[in-house]
Amino acid sequence: MSTRQISPLVSRIITDLKDRISTGECVAGARLPSEAALTATYSVSRTVVREAIAVLRAEGLVEARKGSGVFVLDRPEQGRIPFADLDIDRISSAIELLELRSAVEIRSAGLAAARRSALQLEKLIEGHRLLVGRVARGEPTREADFEFHYLIAESTQNQRFAEFLSVIRQGIVPRTVLGSSAADPVLKAPNPHLVEEHERILDAIVEGDPAAAEQGMQIHLENSLGRYRAFLRGAGA
Amino acid sequence: MSTRQISPLVSRIITDLKDRISTGECVAGARLPSEAALTATYSVSRTVVREAIAVLRAEGLVEARKGSGVFVLDRPEQGRIPFADLDIDRISSAIELLELRSAVEIRSAGLAAARRSALQLEKLIEGHRLLVGRVARGEPTREADFEFHYLIAESTQNQRFAEFLSVIRQGIVPRTVLGSSAADPVLKAPNPHLVEEHERILDAIVEGDPAAAEQGMQIHLENSLGRYRAFLRGAGA
DNA sequence: CCTGCATAACCTGTATGATAGATATTGACA
DNA sequence: TGTCAATATCTATCATACAGGTTATGCAGG
Numbered sequence: 001m002s003t004r005q006i007s008p009l010v011s012r013i014i015t016d017l018k019d020r021i022s023t024g025e026c027v028a029g030a031r032l033p034s035e036a037a038l039t040a041t042y043s044v045s046r047t048v049v050r051e052a053i054a055v056l057r058a059e060g061l062v063e064a065r066k067g068s069g070v071f072v073l074d075r076p077e078q079g080r081i082p083f084a085d086l087d088i089d090r091i092s093s094a095i096e097l098l099e100l101r102s103a104v105e106i107r108s109a110g111l112a113a114a115r116r117s118a119l120q121l122e123k124l125i126e127g128h129r130l131l132v133g134r135v136a137r138g139e140p141t142r143e144a145d146f147e148f149h150y151l152i153a154e155s156t157q158n159q160r161f162a163e164f165l166s167v168i169r170q171g172i173v174p175r176t177v178l179g180s181s182a183a184d185p186v187l188k189a190p191n192p193h194l195v196e197e198h199e200r201i202l203d204a205i206v207e208g209d210p211a212a213a214e215q216g217m218q219i220h221l222e223n224s225l226g227r228y229r230a231f232l233r234g235a236g237a
Numbered sequence: 238m239s240t241r242q243i244s245p246l247v248s249r250i251i252t253d254l255k256d257r258i259s260t261g262e263c264v265a266g267a268r269l270p271s272e273a274a275l276t277a278t279y280s281v282s283r284t285v286v287r288e289a290i291a292v293l294r295a296e297g298l299v300e301a302r303k304g305s306g307v308f309v310l311d312r313p314e315q316g317r318i319p320f321a322d323l324d325i326d327r328i329s330s331a332i333e334l335l336e337l338r339s340a341v342e343i344r345s346a347g348l349a350a351a352r353r354s355a356l357q358l359e360k361l362i363e364g365h366r367l368l369v370g371r372v373a374r375g376e377p378t379r380e381a382d383f384e385f386h387y388l389i390a391e392s393t394q395n396q397r398f399a400e401f402l403s404v405i406r407q408g409i410v411p412r413t414v415l416g417s418s419a420a421d422p423v424l425k426a427p428n429p430h431l432v433e434e435h436e437r438i439l440d441a442i443v444e445g446d447p448a449a450a451e452q453g454m455q456i457h458l459e460n461s462l463g464r465y466r467a468f469l470r471g472a473g474a
Numbered sequence: 475c476c477t478g479c480a481t482a483a484c485c486t487g488t489a490t491g492a493t494a495g496a497t498a499t500t501g502a503c504a
Numbered sequence: 505t506g507t508c509a510a511t512a513t514c515t516a517t518c519a520t521a522c523a524g525g526t527t528a529t530g531c532a533g534g
Binding site: 271272273287290301302303304305306307 | 484485486487
Binding site: 034035036050053064065066067068069070 | 513514515516
């Protein structure tokens with residue numbers, strides 16, 4: 001929810017009601033105060049109250065029953081939002097993400113080698129060329145690196161692989177190059193073998209060799225893991 | 238957004254306006270029709286229109302400028318929302334998801350075998366017992382099945398694996414057992430080997446044997462894939 | 475012709491009152 | 505004690521109105 005775009009009166013009621021729900025004051029199944037009661041409590045018109053409740057309903061937090069009232073819905077996932085903390089800069093966090101990526105992207109590379117179209121090959125080659133240029137000019141490579149991986153996921157002809165990369169993009173390409181990079185030591189020390197590792201994967205995909213593609217990707221990601229682990233050990237000394 | 242909790246009049250306006258935005262009919266910066274115009278177009282009261290717009294505002298899709306109108310906001314991620322269509326009931330969709338799951342969960346099982354705690358073992362065994370009871374009573378098993386997989390992901394000691402399962406939960410445990418299951422043929426024909434397949438994975442995790450755990454999970458998921466593919470072929474005949 | 479100012483028109487934000495339909499509560503009666 | 509009807513309460517929607525802000529238009533002056 002974006003409180004910046006909602007009027008202050010409506011926003012305040014939304015926030016208050018959400019607080020009640022998330023703190024357990026209003027448990028699942030509990031009935032919220034009636035619209036009339038809320039207008040009195042907040043000294044606002046019923047229009048404002050209804051707009052606030054419309055938002056809560058849209059988010060699936062409550063349901064309104066005519067003649068009865070508005071009731072809090074049971075939310076199975078009251079806990080953390082998946083992948084919401086991807087720009088945490090702990091090395092251990094990056095390692096965790098790499099472990100998951102490793103599982104997905106090794107398979108992704110193999111499927112891409114088996115299924116890629118000629119057009120996708122063209123894009124992959126172009127993407128690699130852009131990355132090479134970035135490296136040559138000493139520019140940041142995270143964006144082009146991610147794009148290369150994304151193109152591979154697209155080449156699997158299974159949208160779920162690309163969607164997965166979209167979900168974890170935040171953990172790979174930092175939002176700002178200033179703040180995050182200061183804390184991520186690996187970002188300041190780019191992979192010296194990035195180009196050849198990507199090239200190895202790309203060659204396997206061009207050749208349509210799934211096993212070689214998986215192996216290339218495995219080496220690529222394991223090397224990244226290794227660098228993070230080395231930094232962990234260095235930090236502990 | 239949960240259209241099930243919103244009144245039909247409000248919901249329809251939200252859907253229509255969202256369509257205009259997502260299809261590019263209303264590009265970023267474009268002005269939506271005024272509230273007065275929308276009440277005329279949809280033959281509804283202004284209350285209904287305002288509630289719909291309040292929801293769009295809460296989602297950050299539009300902003301209202303007093304005296305001016307309501308304007309579409311620039312959204313960097315104008316594309317699809319990752320994993321937003323997980324309850325689509327096409328068999329090909331289920332196959333796609335299984336391919337991705339296969340990559341993650343095979344690794345997940347191996348890591349769980351290597352890293353699980355005694356407490357997590359206890360939970361896994363209990364989770365399996367619940368599933369066995371479900372099967373014995375002929376009750377739906379999707380929930381318990383997912384829980385078992387989730388417990389394995391937790392046992393990897395890498396939150397990202399559990400988070401991944403949270404993200405794709407919708408594609409595994411249908412929201413309603415009535416509507417979706419009618420269209421998912423595999424749901425109506427449960428896996429006859431579910432218990433022994435889970436048991437094989439569980440045994441490997443108990444024994445702390447990553448390779449066996451990975452193999453067990455691979456067989457389990459490949460069998461699922463096989464059943465979906467068989468239905469695909471049956472449907473094409 | 476261009477610029478500046480005033481006015482009108484249009485817009486969102488909120489308030490108020492009303493009706494319709496559904497549900498919950500209460501009281502009376504058997 | 506149980507049932508039924510009446511009443512109260514509730515959401516869903518409609519209609520009207522005012523306040524404050526923005527935009528468009530017209531007119532006067534340079």
